[in-house]
Amino acid sequence: MRLITMIVIHCSATRCTQNYTVQQLYHDHVEVNHWRFIGYHYYIRRSGKVEATRPLERIGAHAKGHNAFSIGICYEGGLDAQGHYADTRTPAQKKAMAELIIGLKRQFPSIVQVVGHCDLPGVQKACPCFDATPLKKYLWKKNYEEDAASEKQLKDKNSTSEGKEVKP
DSSP: OOOEEEEEEOOOOOOSSSOOOHHHHHHHIIIISSOOSSSOOOOTTTTEEEEEOSSSSSOOOOSSSTGGEEEEEEEOOEEEEEEBBBBOHHHHHHHHHHHHHHHHHHHHOOOOEEEGGSSSOOSSSSSTTOOOOGGGGGGGSSOOOHHHHHHHHHHHHHHHHHTOOOOO
């Protein structure tokens, strides 16, 4: 198996009002672009369903110059209803993406980076249409619930400290 050190996050660049299936992704990558396979290793539907779209053993076709040591994850969406760049991930997609990153880190302990496609040198795209850097925290989480619980604790702590008098 190849050495994997990075996960690259992508969007399908489709409107949040548009259904974009794995079959349509296949059509665009294989039949239109004339690639041998879908370029990404995983595709996350709006429902949160994770579709394996390329064997992990195969080098991806999603991030020029970085494919040999990365895994590509694409989520359905990335454009608002008017066609403007936007983080259109549903709560189910966010959870599925976090769980996928956690699972991939477990499978490939050598992963040290999670980046958006636009964060790679020379990329002139907005993809994945959100700041992917906070996703790196999932490389050190055991599960998604652990993160949700810690975020809830932080919110609870902040809400109970609001309005209290601070003594010098």
